[in-house]
Amino acid sequence: MVITVRRLRTTAQYVSFIVLMYGGRFGVNLGSAVPCFACPFVRGCGGQCYLLGVQGVLGFGMNLESLTGAPLFSALGWVAVFIILTALLGKIWCGWVCPFGLVQDWFSLLRRKLGVRERMASEKTLRLLSPAKYILLGYIAVLPPLVTVGLLPSSFYLPFCNICPGKALLPLFTLDGEYVAVLYSTFWTALPAVTAITLVGMFFKDRFFCVFCPMLALIHLLKPVTAIRLLKDNDSCVGCGNCTRACPMGISGVSRERERFDVQFDSCLDCARCAESCPSDGALRLNWHRRTLFSSSRLYASRRFRKP
Amino acid sequence: MTTQNTPAPDRVADRKRRNAARIAGEVERELQSLRGREDRLAGYDYFLDLLAGGIHPGAVERRTGMPALNLLCIQAPLELIHAAGFLPFKIFSGSHAADALNAGGLPALTCPLLRSVQGLLQFEDSLARRPWVLPTTCDWIVKLPEMLRSTCPDAKMPDHWLELPHLKETDAGREHWRDEVFRLKKFLENASGRRIGRKDLARSIATYSRAWEALSRLEARRQAGAIPFVWFLALANTFFLDAPERWTASVDALIPTLPDNAGRKEGRIFFAGSPVYFPNFKLPRLIEEAGIAVTGDDLCSSGRIFPGGVSADAASEHELVAALAQRYHQGCLCPVFADNDRRVHNILAVAGNFSGVLFHVLKGCHPYDLESHSLENALKRQGLKFIRLETDYTAEDSRNLLTRLEAFRQTLGEA
Numbered sequence: 016m017v018i019t020v021r022r023l024r025t026t027a028q029y030v031s032f033i034v035l036m037y038g039g040r041f042g043v044n045l046g047s048a049v050p051c052f053a054c055p056f057v058r059g060c061g062g063q064c065y066l067l068g069v070q071g072v073l074g075f076g077m078n079l080e081s082l083t084g085a086p087l088f089s090a091l092g093w094v095a096v097f098i099i100l101t102a103l104l105g106k107i108w109c110g111w112v113c114p115f116g117l118v119q120d121w122f123s124l125l126r127r128k129l130g131v132r133e134r135m136a137s138e139k140t141l142r143l144l145s146p147a148k149y150i151l152l153g154y155i156a157v158l159p160p161l162v163t164v165g166l167l168p169s170s171f172y173l174p175f176c177n178i179c180p181g182k183a184l185l186p187l188f189t190l191d192g193e194y195v196a197v198l199y200s201t202f203w204t205a206l207p208a209v210t211a212i213t214l215v216g217m218f219f220k221d222r223f224f225c226v227f228c229p230m231l232a233l234i235h236l237l238k239p240v241t242a243i244r245l246l247k248d249n250d251s252c253v254g255c256g257n258c259t260r261a262c263p264m265g266i267s268g269v270s271r272e273r274e275r276f277d278v279q280f281d282s283c284l285d286c287a288r289c290a291e292s293c294p295s296d297g298a299l300r301l302n303w304h305r306r307t308l309f310s311s312s313r314l315y316a317s318r319r320f321r322k323p
Numbered sequence: 324m325t326t327q328n329t330p331a332p333d334r335v336a337d338r339k340r341r342n343a344a345r346i347a348g349e350v351e352r353e354l355q356s357l358r359g360r361e362d363r364l365a366g367y368d369y370f371l372d373l374l375a376g377g378i379h380p381g382a383v384e385r386r387t388g389m390p391a392l393n394l395l396c397i398q399a400p401l402e403l404i405h406a407a408g409f410l411p412f413k414i415f416s417g418s419h420a421a422d423a424l425n426a427g428g429l430p431a432l433t434c435p436l437l438r439s440v441q442g443l444l445q446f447e448d449s450l451a452r453r454p455w456v457l458p459t460t461c462d463w464i465v466k467l468p469e470m471l472r473s474t475c476p477d478a479k480m481p482d483h484w485l486e487l488p489h490l491k492e493t494d495a496g497r498e499h500w501r502d503e504v505f506r507l508k509k510f511l512e513n514a515s516g517r518r519i520g521r522k523d524l525a526r527s528i529a530t531y532s533r534a535w536e537a538l539s540r541l542e543a544r545r546q547a548g549a550i551p552f553v554w555f556l557a558l559a560n561t562f563f564l565d566a567p568e569r570w571t572a573s574v575d576a577l578i579p580t581l582p583d584n585a586g587r588k589e590g591r592i593f594f595a596g597s598p599v600y601f602p603n604f605k606l607p608r609l610i611e612e613a614g615i616a617v618t619g620d621d622l623c624s625s626g627r628i629f630p631g632g633v634s635a636d637a638a639s640e641h642e643l644v645a646a647l648a649q650r651y652h653q654g655c656l657c658p659v660f661a662d663n664d665r666r667v668h669n670i671l672a673v674a675g676n677f678s679g680v681l682f683h684v685l686k687g688c689h690p691y692d693l694e695s696h697s698l699e700n701a702l703k704r705q706g707l708k709f710i711r712l713e714t715d716y717t718a719e720d721s722r723n724l725l726t727r728l729e730a731f732r733q734t735l736g737e738a
Contacts, residue, residue, distance in 0.1 A: 130638050251672045253653075254491070254492070255650050255654025256650065260636070260642075288636075292636075295669075314539050314543060317532070319632075320634065321533045321536055
């Protein structure tokens with residue numbers, strides 16, 4: 016069997032899914048600063064989504080006594096771990112690791128099998144929605160401190176988790192009905208609505224939730240320190256648009272770009288599907304700190320599309 | 324007026340017979356020359372047989388059992404045509420005999436390729452009986468039906484026009500072309516009497532993707548010097564003469580039999596410009612005679628014969644048609660586009676791997692003629708050797724061309 020980027024990515028996604036969703040049951044714990052939706056509400060998870068940590072740090076007022084000594088250092092330590100993990104892998108966390116990403120990919124697969132047309136994927140719509148993830152990140156940044164200073168009730172301590180469809184969907188994979196029932200009983204009223212929209216959304220749009228994901232926004236803000244880059248040789252690009260059509264986020268900028276070398280746009284997931292489907296030798300490259308992990312090639316792309 | 328120009332039916336039939344014999348003779352001479360080559364491999368025989376079987380849609384239909392559909396240029400999505408149950412047939416436009424059929428009624432400097440097509444359309448009944456889809460690419464193509472009608476009132480006319488937006492980077496241009504491709508789909512459905520579903524499309528896209536994979540592997544071997552230009556051209560030219568699956572299988576079978584590394588490393592050039600069609604292999608032959616090896620080209624009759632590699636992960640019918648539209652328009656490197664700097668950049672990027680660039684201009688072929696000047700300047704700025712050869716389908720200028728090519732060969736040696 017030939018090793019392809021697609022096979023590597025799919026394997027990575029499944030391995031990550033097992034480790035992050037069930038790792039705790041085998042004693043695996045990747046800590047509290049995982050830069051993807053490793054949901055802490057999944058019983059027996061193998062690591063915890065750092066958005067929980069961020070909310071905890073910003074909502075420190077809930078337990079002011081913990082602001083000194085060991086807890087403070089521990090909180091700062093997790094900030095450091097998060098930055099290091101993000102710096103090392105960038106948005107590989109999104110495209111190759113995130114368990115919620117894999118769940119969304121299953122929905123896309125189902126849509127394709129049924130031959131249903133993707134919606135909400137036009138350039139205009141996506142451009143309009145592109146600030147949404149930053150707005151959600153702002154929501155995470157603003158609400159917990161308001162709890163700290165007493166302007167909001169303590170139920171706003173984890174404002175993002177309370178509206179996160181990951182919290183509603185990922186614990187289902189524990190196959191523990193009793194636990195899920197208890198968890199569901201504590202939901203905000205907004206969560207079922209958000210989850211319903213997400214369920215419909217991810218059927219009709221590839222990686223629907225990623226369009227709004229504050230983790231994606233947070234990782235993108237750390238781009239200056241991340242090692243992963245998507246680079247383009249503009250002279251070799253014919254402009255065919257294969258990259259845009261292969262892109263789960265529908266990024267058209269990679270194809271349209273004529274000047275810039277760096278084409279890692281803010282909604283990019285580093286999944287490398289663009290480079291895989293690019294028919295021009297060396298036009299798109301995925302780099303890790305100046306080392307080329309994958310470079311597009313006509314021969315590679317030609318093997319990519321031979322099955323209906 | 325019309326009655327005056329129309330000869331008696333038996334005279335027409337007689338002329339058609341004579342002209343068909345003339346074209347067949349020309350094809351046979353070129354085939355003889357290919358068969359007689361020392362570098363002929365057993366794997367080439369399938370392709371030679373295709374050329375020998377007749378370069379008209381009738382031969383293709385007999386071979387494949389599929390109805391053929393006439394095409395010119397490279398913008399009509401082959402996958403869509405194939406999904407409708409037609410076999411796309413790009414009209415062979417390299418016959419000098421057919422070119423010579425057009426004695427009068429045409430501008431003095433008419434593109435020989437178009438004259439050849441015009442000759443064929445008047446005298447080849449096999450073409451006249453099949454539907455004809457024509458994209459509005461260059462002025463010659465756009466005016467072809469009009470010129471044709473003026474010289475031959477009952478000549479075959481296009482059955483469907485594809486209006487090609489000459490701006491491909493703008494949203495308006497792209498949307499217009501997508502609508503055009505959807506209209507083509509409707510036309511094909513009406514013509515074939517069957518609906519094109521998403522499964523048909525997915526199958527055809529996969530079929531042409533496999534053909535493109537074979538072509539890409541062949542291209543890689545050619546760049547390594549394993550296939551002489553004349554053979555590569557002959558192989559690419561046969562693409563429309565059989566079912567794509569069989570052509571693909573024959574290329575796949577040929578590749579392992581190719582020599583590991585044929586010929587010298589130096590003196591390898593890139594061939595760009597106007598297309599070269601069978602049976603007019605005059606220029607490639609002269610290049611060979613001058614001791615120059617062409618190991619890469621940008622011809623719509625060779626390296627770019629079809630775009631291939633349409634990313635088609637999306638599986639709805641609408642998305643597949645839209646994907647084909649994008650691939651055949653945005654990714655098309657024909658020089659007729661107004662916003663065409665990608666083409667020049669692409670050639671510049673590729674040309675760096677060669678000793679020089681030979682630019683072929685068919686006399687009267689304006690898009691390539693115009694482009695040759697901007698390209699020449701850009702290539703020379705990069706320090707690359709460049710030669711521009713303007714010629715047509717006649718043999719008279721062969722000595723002159725050969726002298727110039729030999730001189731060019733000398734400059735490559737110095738590099």
